[in-house]
Every structure is written in C-alpha cells, then in structure tokens.
Amino acid sequence: MMEVAAGHDERDVVLRADSLSKRFGGLLAVQNVSFTQYAGEILAVIGPNGAGKTTLLNLLSGVYRPTSGRLWLLGRDVTSDAMEARCHAGLGRAFQIVRPFPEMTVHENVTVGALFGKHGTRLPEAREQAYELLERTGLAAHADKAAHELTLLQDKRLEVARALATRPQVLLLDEVMAGLRPAEAQEAVALVRSVRESGVSVLFIEHLMPVVRDLSDRVVVMDQGQVIASGTYREVTANPQVVSAYLGTETELHA
Template sequence: MSAPTASTVPLLRAQNLAKRFGGLMAVADISFDLYGGEILAVIGPNGAGKTTLLNLLSGLYRPTTGQLQLMGRDVTNLSMEERCHLGLGRAFQIVRPFPEMTVLENVTVGALFGKSGTSLGTARAQAWELLEFTGLSAHADKPAHELTLLQDKRLEVARALATQPKVLLLDEVMAGLRPGESQEAVELVRRVQAGGVSVLFIEHIMPVVRDLAHRVVVMDAGRVLAQGTYAQVVREPRVIEAYLGSEMSSEVGVEAEVASGAGH
C-alpha cells in the first residue's frame, strides 16, 4: 500500500521511549514517527513489547525514559484523559463496553468524554453518526452485551472515534474474527483513515498488515528490529529469523513482490 504524502511535522513522534518494570526492560529505545493520513503497523512475536508500547503512547504507562510528542507538543507526562482531549484515541483488544447500556449510549459516553463542554444532545447526534459510519445503527437500542464479536469490535472503534481523535491506536482489533469479518474490519479502518484520522495498529495477521499499512515497525525483545514498507521488512533477514520464519517469509515475500509490481 503506497504511503500518502507526508506532512513535514509528524502527528505522533516517539523518541527513545523505554519502560522498565523492576529488573525487566519491557521496551527500550523505541523511536518512530506517524504522519498525517498514514496507517502504521506494529508487528512482532509475542512478548516483543507491542502492547506495552501502546500503553506508553496512550498514557496508561509513563515511560522510564524518552519523549512522546503529539502534533508537536510534548505529552510525555500527560494523563490518558489529557492525551485524549488533545486528539489521541485508543481501541482495546479486549472490548469492555458498558454491557447494560445500549450501543448508542456507549458511544454517547465516548463523545461526552472526548471534548469538555459537549452537550448531551450534541453527543447523541455525534454518536448516531458514528453508528451509521461503523454499520451499527440498526443495533442502536440493543444492550451492548447482545452484540456479536464483530459488532463488539465495531463498537470499540466507534467509541474511540467518538472522542474525535487525530490519531487512533488499535490493539489487535482483528483478533478472533473470521477471514470475512477481518476483511470488513480492514475496510472500516480504511474508511477511518480516509476520514482524516491517522492510525497506528498492532496486528499478527500478515495479510491484514500487507493490505492496510503504509509502513511497518517490527519489534522484538522490546526494541525496534526494522522499519519500512511491508515489502521491505518481510525481506529483512533479522525479521525472518525473529518473527516470520523461513516458510512464512517465502509466502509473504511473494505477496510483497506481487504488491510491489502492482504499484501498491
């Protein structure tokens, strides 16, 4: 997938981020940029530090060292709420809506939380628009606990979008979905990006990474192993050894060759 024209100033910039838990260095010296209109994938084996990185970006964790900038502003020491109000949204892998509240009410809460001073009427109107955008409007009055897994995932994205983010963090939103459902989720992320939101997502499913990501950051043992386009990183010997394996690398290498030849 070809990258959009990047602005000169990244929307999100991580500089030498590190996080230590006691004697364990979970993330070490992570640096990357996310630009306007871009979809950036973070991949790597289990235990590579991907979710810890997302927790650092969203403000759930504070880094031991390093700096994070959002739209040129230092947000390293800001809370999750403060980062959210500045335009950083997150959808979690394990979806935890308010189960007894309706789908519409769940998204309305996100709209009220995202921007201070939003009236209930405005928040409900914004929530309804997002239900239509995510394909959930037919389920607006249904309690959230009655949704299917795919609908749960859509609700999680809708709630995150309700905060009006400029940058959206997605933690394995395809997990547990069937292939057809994953393709629906891919199309939803594309529409999010087309609507002006830059996306950073963690994913294990390589065809999803191939189809969605403009660039890919590969992590291993808490560090960045490689950065580049999908076609570039799947050919990296270190990535093959640490994550893909020789059999899988030959398969994704053929995919990358086809995609590169097609001009994607």
C-alpha cells in the same frame, strides 16, 4: 529530535516517539523505541509475543509513563500527560479486549465516548455524533440493543466507534482483528480504511500478516522490546533479521 522522512515536513508529523523506554523492576520491556508517524498514515507495529508491542501502546496512550524518552502528539510534548489529557489532545485508543458498558445500549456507549472526548460537548450534540458514528461503523441497526447482545465483530465495531467518538486525530488499535473469521477481518480492514479516509491517522498492532500487508503504509517491527526494522511491508518482510525473529519461513509468511 528525529529527522523527518523525505517527502514530509514537520507539519506532517502527528506522533513522534524518541527513545521511549519502560522498565518494570529488572525487566526492560521497551528499550529506546523511536519512530515517526505522519498525517493520514496507517502504521503497523508487529513482532512476536513478548516483543513489547502492547507496552509500547500503553506508553503512547498514557497507561504507563516512560522510564525515559519523550513523546510528541501533534507537535506537543505529552510525555507527562495523563490518559485523559492525551485523549482531549487528539489521541484515541480501541482495546483488544472489548469492555463496553454491557447493560447500556450501543448508542449510549458511543454517546459516553462523545461526552468524554472533548470538553464542553453537550448531551444532545453527543447523541447526534453517536448516531453518525453508528452509521459509519455499520451499527446503526443495533443502536437500541444492549451492548451485551452484540456479536464479536459488532463488539469490535463498537470499540472503534467509542474511540472515534472522542474525535481523535490519531487512533491506536490493539489487535482489533483478534478472534475474527477471515471474512470478518476483511470487513474490519475496510472499516479501518474508512477511518483513515475520514482524516484520522491510525497506528495498529496486528499478528495477521495478510491484514498488515493489505492495510499498512509502513511497518515497525519489534523484538525483545526494541525496534529491529521499519519500512514498507515489502521492505520489512525481506529483512533477514525480521524473518528470523518473527516471520519464520517464506511459506509461513505468505500463508
């Protein structure tokens, strides 16, 4: 088992990956990835295209089973658990490519998430939870719209609302800022902060370095399927290996 960082104890750990690897035939897409995430933490995963970030997220959420390694969620070994079991155990995910039920209303889409997330949730309770989440995510005014009528930013908010409807304790976000204009990205940053304030720990993949800087407590950097650095934003962006593999020049970094 990995060591617990100074200032934390074992009870603070919400997600722990220990030497996770995933092989597709001759390709080792993820190799011996280890990290620990703590309660209330916003953890960023960055790296160049092909670094293995989305494969890692698929290992965490249960889309893929690891070739080797272990994963713990809230102290429980979930390495062999299916996606739905991990969801019921407290792990939620919002995808980069948003695929709501297009002909259903915004409220109905979130209601489905509430029904799926926890065993025994009844429809009236799920509907009420969905309305509360639409308020939190700024979609209440669009509750009765068909999902296909939403803008891209609203789509992203709906994806987060659907994931939150499962009542996760850890939320995985896969490039939820992709395609957004700068002002829209800042709105999305505020939304993610509000998610953390509600008691949910967040792990996110992102290419926009200003977003990573403004949002993350710590950063894990991947390249060629491996973790090459981890630490605060300041620490990893000062790491010569990270600059060489991903960030480029200092001018590019701070653009």
